[in-house]
Amino acid sequence: MGDVKRNHRHTPEMARRADSDSEETYRKILRAAEEEVALTEPRDAISLRKVAQRAELTLGTVQYYFANKALLLEACLNGYYERLSLEVSQLVMVPPSEMDSDAWIAHVVRMLWRFISRERPLFELRVQMVSKKGGLPAQRVPLADKLFQAGAEALAKRVDRPVERLRPGIQAGVAIMMRFLTMSESEKEMVLRGLDPEKDLETLCEEYIVDALTLLVFA
Numbered sequence: 001m002g003d004v005k006r007n008h009r010h011t012p013e014m015a016r017r018a019d020s021d022s023e024e025t026y027r028k029i030l031r032a033a034e035e036e037v038a039l040t041e042p043r044d045a046i047s048l049r050k051v052a053q054r055a056e057l058t059l060g061t062v063q064y065y066f067a068n069k070a071l072l073l074e075a076c077l078n079g080y081y082e083r084l085s086l087e088v089s090q091l092v093m094v095p096p097s098e099m100d101s102d103a104w105i106a107h108v109v110r111m112l113w114r115f116i117s118r119e120r121p122l123f124e125l126r127v128q129m130v131s132k133k134g135g136l137p138a139q140r141v142p143l144a145d146k147l148f149q150a151g152a153e154a155l156a157k158r159v160d161r162p163v164e165r166l167r168p169g170i171q172a173g174v175a176i177m178m179r180f181l182t183m184s185e186s187e188k189e190m191v192l193r194g195l196d197p198e199k200d201l202e203t204l205c206e207e208y209i210v211d212a213l214t215l216l217v218f219a
Helices: 012-016 020-039 048-055 059-065 069-092 101-118 120-133 138-156 163-181 185-192 201-217
Strands: none
Touching: 020 048, 020 059, 020 069, 020 120, 048 059, 048 069, 069 101, 069 120, 069 138, 101 120, 101 138, 101 163, 101 201, 120 163, 138 163, 163 201, 185 201
C-alpha cells in the first residue's frame, strides 16, 4: 500500500460548479481567499466581503459558491491536502534499496518540514480550526489515517518491525513537528540554545527535528 491517492470529496459548495465559467469563478474565489488567509491573523479571521473585493466579485457571487466562511476555509484546505497527499505518495514510493531506514526517515522528515514551511498560512489555518473545533472535521479523518498507515507500511519494509509498532512513533513524531512549526522565535531559541551558533534558527530547527524524530520512531 505504497500509493496514497488523493482523497477528493464532493462538498456542498462544489455542486454549484457546472461549467467552465463557474469553474473559473470558483477558482478565482479560492485564490482570493488563500491570499486573504496569508495576510490575516488569526488565519481563520478572513471575511467573505474582503475575499469578494480581492476577487473583484460581488459578495452575493461569493456567497452563491460558499454559503458561509467555514465552507470557504475548508475548500481552501482541499488544495493543501491534495498537495500533502502527493508529497507523501512520492516519499513512500522510494524503494528500500535506495535508502536505508535512517536515511529514509531523515529524508521524509526534511521534506515534510519544508512542505509545511512553504504552506505555513494554510497549515496555521488548519491548526487554528482544529483547536477551535476540538479535532479534525470528520471528512478529513480517513485521509489522515491513510497517510499515517502509508508511512508506517513504507517504514516496515525497511526495518524488522510490524506496522502497528511503528505507527505510534510516526504519529508522535508528526505531533512534535507540528508543535515546532507553531513555536514562536523565542521558544525556538530557548529549545535550541547551545547548538551551532553559526547556523540560522530555521536550519537548526530542521536538523533538530530530523534527529529527534529519527530517534523517536525507533523508541
